[in-house]
Amino acid sequence: xxxxxxxxxxxxxxxxxxxxxxxxxxxxxxxxxxxxxxxxxxxxxxxxxxxxxxxxxxxxxxxxxxxxxxxxxxxxxxxxxxxxxxxxxxxxxxxxxxxxxxxxxxxxxxxxxxxxxxxxxxxxxxxxxxxxxxxxxxxxxxxxxxxxxxxxxxxxxxxxxxxxxxxxxxxxxxxxxxxxxxxxxxxxxxxxxxxxxxxxxxxxxxxxxxxxxxxxxxxxxxxxxxxxxxxxxxxxxxxxxxxxxxxxxxxxxxxxxxxxxxxxxxxxxxxxxxxxxxxxxxxxxxxxxxxxxxxxxxxxxxxxxxxxxxxxxxxxxxxxxxxxxxxxxxxxxxxxxxxxxxxxxxxxxxxxxxxxxxxxxxxxxxxxxxxxxxxxxxxxxxxxxxxxxxxxxxxxxxxxxxxxxxxxxxxxxxxxxxxxxxxxxxxxxxxxxxxxxxxxxxxxxxxxxxxxxxxxxxxxxxxxxxxxxx
Ligand SMILES: C[S@@+](CC[C@H](N)C(=O)[O-])C[C@H]1O[C@@H](n2cnc3c(N)ncnc32)[C@H](O)[C@@H]1O
Numbered sequence: 001x002x003x004x005x006x007x008x009x010x011x012x013x014x015x016x017x018x019x020x021x022x023x024x025x026x027x028x029x030x031x032x033x034x035x036x037x038x039x040x041x042x043x044x045x046x047x048x049x050x051x052x053x054x055x056x057x058x059x060x061x062x063x064x065x066x067x068x069x070x071x072x073x074x075x076x077x078x079x080x081x082x083x084x085x086x087x088x089x090x091x092x093x094x095x096x097x098x099x100x101x102x103x104x105x106x107x108x109x110x111x112x113x114x115x116x117x118x119x120x121x122x123x124x125x126x127x128x129x130x131x132x133x134x135x136x137x138x139x140x141x142x143x144x145x146x147x148x149x150x151x152x153x154x155x156x157x158x159x160x161x162x163x164x165x166x167x168x169x170x171x172x173x174x175x176x177x178x179x180x181x182x183x184x185x186x187x188x189x190x191x192x193x194x195x196x197x198x199x200x201x202x203x204x205x206x207x208x209x210x211x212x213x214x215x216x217x218x219x220x221x222x223x224x225x226x227x228x229x230x231x232x233x234x235x236x237x238x239x240x241x242x243x244x245x246x247x248x249x250x251x252x253x254x255x256x257x258x259x260x261x262x263x264x265x266x267x268x269x270x271x272x273x274x275x276x277x278x279x280x281x282x283x284x285x286x287x288x289x290x291x292x293x294x295x296x297x298x299x300x301x302x303x304x305x306x307x308x309x310x311x312x313x314x315x316x317x318x319x320x321x322x323x324x325x326x327x328x329x330x331x332x333x334x335x336x337x338x339x340x341x342x343x344x345x346x347x348x349x350x351x352x353x354x355x356x357x358x359x360x361x362x363x364x365x366x367x368x369x370x371x372x373x374x375x376x377x378x379x380x381x382x383x384x385x386x387x388x389x390x391x392x393x394x395x396x397x398x399x400x401x402x403x404x405x406x407x408x409x410x411x412x413x414x415x416x417x418x419x420x421x422x423x424x425x426x427x428x429x430x431x432x433x434x435x436x437x438x439x440x441x442x443x444x445x446x447x448x449x450x451x452x453x454x455x456x457x458x459x460x461x462x463x464x465x466x467x468x469x470x
Pocket of ligand 1: 138228252266302303304305306307308309310332333334335338381384385387411412413414415416439440442
């Protein structure tokens with residue numbers, strides 16, 4: 001490690017910046033953001049415009065030769081001349097014991113600028129020793145994806161209560177446990193969720209309350225895993241997975257998604273597997289609640305979105321009634337994921353103006369399904385859990401007046417590596433569904449199917465050809 005990472009207070013410190021053009025301006029922005037006073041040695045005609053938004057007196061444009069400057073007042077020199085002047089600036093700064101950075105020249109620099117993630121009080125700096133700014137930026141993107149957007153707000157909240165907490169908890173161990181309880185528990189979740197007032201009130205109460213538990217209280221993240229492709233996880237879902245102690249997951253959750261979870265998180269399958277029944281909703285509720293009561297960070301991971309045919313509402317009710325804190329993290333529901341992959345616009349200007357998601361669970365039961373609600377030709381109908389009920393869906397819709405020739409699709413294992421899409425007409429949909437070797441799958445009925453990429457790619461829309469393409 002040649003460069004030791006340090007956080008330097010530049011506010012009101014005077015820094016010399018040398019050079020014109022984009023590189024100098026990029027450093028100028030950074031120095032101004034850190035509150036430095038910048039003496040900018042430049043002949044750049046656009047320099048006055050570049051400092052127009054800076055607070056008055058924070059930047060000084062100097063047209064004198066920087067080699068003649070008084071180095072005793074500078075805490076650092078940044079040189080972006082891009083020519084031999086850089087070598088001279090580096091030598092001069094070193095002669096005056098002033099730290100120097102020469103842009104893109106780590107060999108001449110005594111300090112370098114890292115790639116930075118700036119979330120207010122939380123700053124992450126990534127360095128490659130000057131070897132590769134591109135690599136540093138790539139790393140920054142990855143780390144950025146893992147950091148909650150409001151992490152700086154949480155840090156600011158903790159800074160505000162730091163002194164009060166230290167006074168209330170004299171023993172260092174108790175103080176550490178108190179802050180762990182804040183960061184890992186409901187208070188942290190409230191701050192990261194933007195519920196600022198709630199978080200603040202809860203910290204104040206926890207400081208004053210003598211019975212604040214020493215162990216962080218557990219909580220449950222009810223997380224939507226999306227339809228299968230791990231890249232469709234939301235950033236918040238990824239953060240929850242990376243923080244989890246234990247994950248209870250359904251059968252629709254793919255191995256690739258579980259791979260994104262913290263390595264040592266315990267993984268517990270609770271869905272139906274290979275035709276075997278699952279442990280049942282009551283048992284799932286109890287096990288999830290029990291894990292939270294043990295103080296664990298629990299993720300209840302469901303395919304798609306937890307509230308779309310996922311029984312997420314029931315689980316939320318149960319946990320709330322049990323007094324357990326729950327954070328709901330939405331997921332990309334199967335219809336959205338499949339539609340995007342198939343290039344199928346679910347709504348289309350005047351042609352498809354209503355979108356309906358139904359479950360086919362009661363499709364064969366006429367008393368429970370009123371098909372007339374979906375007969376409107378401008379309605380796009382997406383049927384979940386419908387592979388085995390496609391003939392009932394077809395018959396119900398046609399009997400209710402939907403045109404038998406309406407474009408229709410069967411979308412199988414959408415966004416997974418083995419996804420497969422079949423298209424045809426409504427009166428062929430049961431035959432198409434019968435071609436599915438394995439689910440999960442959706443049925444889609446509506447004119448918009450004819451606008452999809454998969455429709456365009458299929459030369460003739462009948463079952464025999466779909467079968468040949470399979
Ligand atoms: C119990 S529901 C759960 C739905 C989930 N909560 C969601 O928002 O996507 C299960 C049904 O979702 C649909 N489904 C889930 N993942 C799918 C995928 N990758 N491709 C096609 N359909 C899928 C199938 O209709 C499956 O029978």
